[in-house]
Amino acid sequence: MIAPTPSIDTIYEWLEDVKDPEIPVLSLVDLGVITNVEINDKKVTIELTPTFAGCPAMEVMKSEVIEKLKSKGINDAAVNISFRVPWSSDFITEKGKKALKQYGFAPPPSNKLFVDLEILENAICPRCDSTNTEMKNAFGPTLCRSIYYCHQCKEAFEQFKPL
Amino acid sequence: MNNLPLKELLYKMADDQLILGHRNSEWTGFGPLLEEDIAFSSMAQDKVGHSLALYTLLNQLGESDPDTVAFTRNANQFHNSILTELPNQEYDFSLIRHFLYDTAEALRFEMLTQSSYEPLAQVAKKVRGELRYHTLHAKTWINQLGSATEESISRLQKSLDYAMPFALGIFEESPYEKQIVDNGIFEGEQALKTKWLTRVEEILSNTSLHLPDFKIIHPVTGGRIGKHSEHLQPLLDEMSEVFRIDPGAEW
Numbered sequence: 477m478i479a480p481t482p483s484i485d486t487i488y489e490w491l492e493d494v495k496d497p498e499i500p501v502l503s504l505v506d507l508g509v510i511t512n513v514e515i516n517d518k519k520v521t522i523e524l525t526p527t528f529a530g531c532p533a534m535e536v537m538k539s540e541v542i543e544k545l546k547s548k549g550i551n552d553a554a555v556n557i558s559f560r561v562p563w564s565s566d567f568i569t570e571k572g573k574k575a576l577k578q579y580g581f582a583p584p585p586s587n588k589l590f591v592d593l594e595i596l597e598n599a600i601c602p603r604c605d606s607t608n609t610e611m612k613n614a615f616g617p618t619l620c621r622s623i624y625y626c627h628q629c630k631e632a633f634e635q636f637k638p639l
Numbered sequence: 640m641n642n643l644p645l646k647e648l649l650y651k652m653a654d655d656q657l658i659l660g661h662r663n664s665e666w667t668g669f670g671p672l673l674e675e676d677i678a679f680s681s682m683a684q685d686k687v688g689h690s691l692a693l694y695t696l697l698n699q700l701g702e703s704d705p706d707t708v709a710f711t712r713n714a715n716q717f718h719n720s721i722l723t724e725l726p727n728q729e730y731d732f733s734l735i736r737h738f739l740y741d742t743a744e745a746l747r748f749e750m751l752t753q754s755s756y757e758p759l760a761q762v763a764k765k766v767r768g769e770l771r772y773h774t775l776h777a778k779t780w781i782n783q784l785g786s787a788t789e790e791s792i793s794r795l796q797k798s799l800d801y802a803m804p805f806a807l808g809i810f811e812e813s814p815y816e817k818q819i820v821d822n823g824i825f826e827g828e829q830a831l832k833t834k835w836l837t838r839v840e841e842i843l844s845n846t847s848l849h850l851p852d853f854k855i856i857h858p859v860t861g862g863r864i865g866k867h868s869e870h871l872q873p874l875l876d877e878m879s880e881v882f883r884i885d886p887g888a889e890w
Binding site: 526528529530531532559560562563564587612613614615616617619623637639 | 674677678680681682684685686687688689691692758761762764765766768769772775776
């Protein structure tokens with residue numbers, strides 16, 4: 477059986493099922509790393525932009541995209557990792573930001589806000605919404621996360637770094 | 640266009656990031672406090688990622704693939720500045736090196752966002768955002784420890800005096816400097832050095848640290864043309880050990 481050629485929208489829908497391996501509530505679409513989808517004849521080419529240049533999850537994401545397309549009957553697929561569109565945390569969709577908060581991560585504030593990194597001092601606690609918080613470490617368990625402490629609810633939390 | 644000037648620039652930047660990335664990774668498990676352990680390990684990961692992005696650009700210009708380039712060259716084929724290859728020593732030296740190097744690197748990538756070589760400008764736009772976290776980290780600790788106790792100030796000052804000649808080696812000019820500047824690939828090492836000095840002075844002015852007298856220090860150069868200290872080859876031997884045993888190893 478030959479599967480009919482899907483539309484670009486359909487491919488985006490499929491990719492909603494592929495999650496960031498480090499933050500499994502976030503799809504690659506919501507993460508904003510899919511910067512182009514092309515269909516040429518039967519060949520599907522996906523452009524993936526890295527969140528962080530050293531992100532070890534890139535290769536995993538790449539192979540999961542290929543797997544997903546295969547499961548949908550697309551055997552001729554290519555994923556190109558490219559810096560053509562440099563990723564920014566502003567690419568995370570509203571849906572994605574909501575998912576992050578539910579998962580216990582403070583979503584990144586708009587990148588446009590932070591000309592200086594001083595803004596990072598006032599992250600909003602994902603549990604109690606207090607801004608009485610303090611950055612403990614710009615670096616966290618993965619490259620895209622920072623560690624904070626909330627003085628209000630006395631809990632540590634992580635923020636997805638604005639970039 | 641003749642690619643040699645561009646390749647030369649990419650190699651020295653990529654090698655700097657790889658070698659300092661490796662040194663940073665040596666802090667994993669040894670940081671003076673857990674946060675610093677994580678910070679240096681994360682910066683290591685970022686820097687190795689930056690080197691990968693730059694080696695990939697070189698690969699697109701006809702050089703070997705990134706792994707081959709990173710793991711099979713000898714010390715005399717590396718173009719990193721000697722500053723980046725020096726052993727970590729005590730935390731005060733690692734912190735000062737991180738501060739001096741990353742201040743320069745952040746400015747370099749900022750300047751390169753204007754590069755006439757579009758693929759490099761794209762990588763620079765990406766990397767400069769990441770480097771903000773590195774410079775934030777350096778600045779935070781230099782501010783705190785540079786105005787804390789007599790011991791912290793004197794240790795940092797000693798490391799600053801020791802590191803400065805090596806830091807000036809970052810700006811060792813390439814034989815193609817004029818072509819690089821004329822072709823709009825990069826504004827050049829001199830322009831970078833001027834901006835760097837202003838920035839370093841600005842940050843140090845909020846601390847009890849002071850810059851050494853530039854009239855009496857001589858930059859330690861040679862790294863950019865493959866003349867390294869005795870510290871680089873052992874680093875490379877360790878870094879490439881697995882690759883040499885099993886080049887096709889899956890991680």
